[in-house]
Every structure is written in C-alpha cells, then in structure tokens.
Amino acid sequence: MIEHGRGATANRASQRFNLPAREEDGDWLDERDAIDGGPPRLRTTVTVEQPRTIITRNQSPDIGFDRSINPYRGCEHGCVYCFARPTHAYLDLSPGLDFESRLFAKPDAAALLRAELSRPSYRVERIALGTNTDPYQPIEGDWRITRSIVEVLADTRHPLTITTKSDRVVRDADLLGRMAADGLAAVVLSLTSLDPQTARTLEPRAPHPRRRLAAIRALTDAGVPTYVSLAPVIPAINDHEMEAILAAAAEAGALGAFFLPVRLPHEVAPLFRAWLDAHHPDRAGRVMAIIQSMRGGRDNDPDFHSRMRGQGPWADLLRTRFTIARRRLGLGGIGIPLRCDLFVPPEKDGQMRLL
Template sequence: MERRFEPAIPGRGAQGADVPTRFGLATREVDGDWRDHMETLDGPPVKLRTQVTEERPRTILSFNQSPDIAFDRSVNAYRGCEHGCVYCFARPTHAYHDLSPGLDFETKLFAKPNAAEILRATLAKAKYRPRPIAMGTNTDPYQPIERDYRITREVLEVCLDARHPVTITTKSDRVCDDLDLLRAMAEQRLVAVAISVTSLDPRLSAKLEPRAAAPAKRLAALAKLAEAGVPVHCSIAPVIPAITDEFMEDIVQRAGQLGIGSVGWIPLRLPHEVAPLFREWLSVHFPERGDKVMNIVRSIRAKDGQARDNDPDFFTRMKPTGVWADLFRARFRLACKRAGVGKSKFELDCTRFRPPAVGGQLRLL
C-alpha cells in the first residue's frame, strides 16, 4: 500500500475514504476531502454520533431467488449497522439512499418500529405459505440500538405466536437477552442461531468490528444458547487472508470445547464500495501487509486467469478458488476433525405454522 492514513474517527470501521458511488449521486461530504480543510480551520472534528431515523415501511418481508443462500425470505428490522465492520458486504445498500457506504452506514441508521405489526399482518394473509425467515442478512438484528428499540424481540414474539421458523445471524451476545423466546421456539424446532466469530484477539476485533461484541462474549453466548437447547452454529466469517485466518484452528477448537457441534467458514467478500473501504482500512492498520492481503484476496476471486477484488457471480461468489482457497479448506477440515465438530443442517418445522390473529380477533384454535 503506497498511501498511509491516520485513523479519521476512533471507534468506527470506515476511516473516511472518498467512496465512489454507482448511481451518479453526489459524493457524501462525510467521506470527502472537506474534513482535512475543516480541521485546518476548526481543529479536530468532534466525536461522530450515531443518528437513528424511524421509518414505517409498508412491507417487511424481502424475498430473493439466489441459488447461493439457503433462505428465500428475510426480515431486517434496521438499515445500516452500528457495529461498523469494515468488511461488511451490506455496506453498498446505503448507496441506494444517497448515503455513504462508509461512515454513513455505521452512523446514520434507520429503525422500523412497526416491523412486527407489518409481519403479523403479512403472516395472517390467506395465501401466505411459511418457510424459514432469515434475520441478520443485511444488518445485525442485535446491534446496539436493539437495546432500546427491541424490534427484533417483537418480531420473534410474532413468530413464536404464529409458530413460524426463524434463523438468526449476529455478532452480538445481546441475542441472549431473548433467551426466553429462543428457548420456547427451540422446543418447537422453530429457531437456529449463528454467531460470527472473526478472531480471538479483542484488539484486532476492535479495529475490524469496532462496536461488535468482543470475541470472548460471542463464544460465551454460543455456549449459553447451546446449554439452553437452542441450535447454534459458529460461523468463522469472514476469513481475511493474512489478517484473521491464523485464528481459524483455534476458533474451531474453542467451539468444540464449548460443545458447539456446528462450525463453518466464509471467505472475505468485497463487493462494490466495500473494496476501497477495506483497502483504506488496510493502509491505516496494516500498511506493511496490505499488498499481500489484497493479492491473496484477488487470487481467490480470480476468473479466467484475471485477478479481481470480488466475485459477484452466482454459484461461485461463495466458493473461492485457487491454491490459497484450497489451503484454507484443508486447514478447516483438519481443524474440525481434530475438534470433533462438523457442520449441521438445522431442519426447522414449518408444519406448526398458524396464521396469527390480527385486529383484536381471537384464535379459533
């Protein structure tokens, strides 16, 4: 990496890069060169605060037909994520709203207080047919603002009432705040939870995922959920070459020691604006190895001999190729064999579904 930047804002993942936009929109000033000019006039900027805007959408279920993922519908109670994971593949979605995938994504958040109400009405429709709803696909359902809004909990209450299956993906031990609901859903095979553990180094985690739970807290949450009978999966995601891959074997071992029987790994993805954000993050925190990291990333995403930052293609975007990818797979398989763990396929029960009551109606059954 030729350029080196000093961290623009401590406690945030994005470091203030001038992120290109894909839609011909004006570049957000929060990511522009104005910051350098303002500092010469006014001194260092004040601490960037999180802003939350409430919105009331008319629909809450999002459907997809991707062949690369196991679910066809999802609920996102929030837009943007305060965890600030610099590698987050969902960052580009903020660009659709003329907001920066950089600092805006982790500081200008949107909450949907009526999410549970809309979901209840949707599930009550005569033509609705149940399949597991994924939560945590585009934004973490247990990011810090869930502590006050409790929208995720309300959605789970609707799903428990309707006996509708749910999968949850998170980086927060706050998921244990809803252990009462999760335990009740697990008893009816209605829920499975995946917690992402990227490294075992809290200092590295504070740079990569500045407002996510520390690695030890995530492992403790996995153990607590498993002890309560909730199906859990430890996701080593993402695996970042020459940054976090060194922790792969130890995470698998720790999961096995905690009685977590399901473990998997997902390679780093850098779609759209995430690539320049990640490059700048490397130049700030790991300038001495930035080129090595990106060379490996580009090699595992290569196509027809052409290196590239990201593979956007269906069927291959989740499956890196090349010698480095083969090495990671071999290491992971060996670690799982030593730890006595595998990857479970959680079969959730859709047959228990019952349309929820709406508008004050009472159940017939």
C-alpha cells in the same frame, strides 16, 4: 484521518447511482472548530423508517433461505468488510462512515410481520434474521425491534434462524429456548478473531470475542442449537486463527460451523483497501494479492456459488484446513433442520384464529 471507534476510514459517497460527493455540514464544522485538539467523535443517529412490508425475498441459488427480515438499515458494529455497506448508497449516503453512524430503524416491523403472516396465501419457510445488518447491534438495546419480531414468530410457531455478532441475543433466550424445544429456532454466532486487537479494528463496535463465546455457552445451556460462523476469513489477517476459533467454539458448545472467504463487492473494496493501508500497511499488498488470487484476478467475484467459495490454491487450502479442524473437533456442518409444520397464523383484524 481515522475516526476513533469506527471501522471505515473514509466517507466518500457512492458514484454508482450518480450521487454527488458529500460535503461536511456547517454544524459539524462549527462543533469541530469549537473543540481544542481536533474534531468531536462521530455520533450515531437513528431515523425511523416506515416500510409497507417487512419480509424480504430472494431467489439466490447459493443462499439457503428465501426470506429474511432486517429490523435496521446500517450497522453500528462498523465491520469494515461488511458486504451490506453498498446498500446505503441507495439512500444517497456513504457506504463508509454513514453506514455505521446514520442508521434506520423499523419500529412497525412486528405489526407488518403479523399482517404478512396472516395472509391466506402465506406459505411457511424459515425466516432469517441478520442476513444484511446485525439484528442485535447496539441500538437494539433501546429499540427492541428484533425482540418484537421474535415474539411474533414464537407466538405463531414459525421457524427462525438468527445470525449475529452480539451477545445481546442471549437476552431473548427465553423466547428462543421455547421455540428451539419445538425445533423452531437456531442461532449462528459470528466469530472472526479471538485477538482483541484484531477484533477492535475489524469490528470496532461488536462485542469482545469472549462475550460471543459466552453467548454460545448461554444459548446452548438454554437449549438453543447454536453454530459458529467464521465469516469472513481474510488471508494474512485472521486465517491463522481458524483452528483456534473452531476449538473455542466447540468448547463453548457450538454444534456446527461454516466459513466464508472475504468478499469485497462494489464500494467495500476501496474501503477495505484504505483500512489495510491504515492498519496493516506492511502487508496490504500481500493481502490484496491473495484475495485476488481467490477471486479470479479481481477484488470481488459476484458470481453465484463461486462468490461463497473462492477459487484457486488459497481457497482450497482454507477449505481443507477448515474441514480437518471441524471434523477433529466433532463439529457438524451448517445444515439447520427446522420444523415448518407447527405454524399457527396470527389473528387478523381482531378475529380469533380458526382451530
């Protein structure tokens, strides 16, 4: 059964960590039985998480940053292809519907960030927001954790990049514009389709494509360098829109663009296969065959560098089309130069900054 307004079609638990299969709880069954015509809509819940640190570090050689912040775990946008879905398995939750409905928020993020930035040993490099789950997903409207993080980074003049699918980022254009004027901020808007029906099934709770294009324009007008991400490009699903998406982004004021072929790590592959069977049964086999041709005969290629590029004739064709369209439209690449020499450490334990 397809859950209306959600991306995943199943909620099976991961077996990679010897987790037991999930069972529907009694309250859910009671509520379902009390309603005529089927089960109720799946509700989003938010649990407070209290980590000891907030900056996550990585040493991946094919990623252009070494630190990031994730204000939330899970993502209500429900993008079926999301490579972050398997992280919910660490919480004994399903990478399926649990990932997009059982969310975790970190309200102490700003305080933790101030503490980490105030350490004498801290060395400045840009911090990336939106690398795992979307920092401007719907619950940010109430929790405003991302806003509090940006406030800290603006106050300390720390470089920042944001990747998001949400036009909610425009709410923080006052801070981002101020930072961008000093070469400290840039935003990447993810846009995978201009077709509302495709977007509705691929990313059921993400903003309409028109709103994302409007966000590119609004951020550009506010002086924020804004780029567009075509990630992922899925053969026989949205690859035919590549040139049109780039043209629309350029018209909206985007400075540059990049794309990534679809990745299907761990539990994402079976979720994506189930999504294809539900929404595109006529081409499911063809889509998976092309994906496997780009991934060395597998559903996913986990190797550094090749995981971001793909291989074979299909991957080469996508890169050629993208490069031709990007250059024709005058769009740059995704190299985002930001300054790291303006950083001012925050106050620590009530002590004033040293001038």
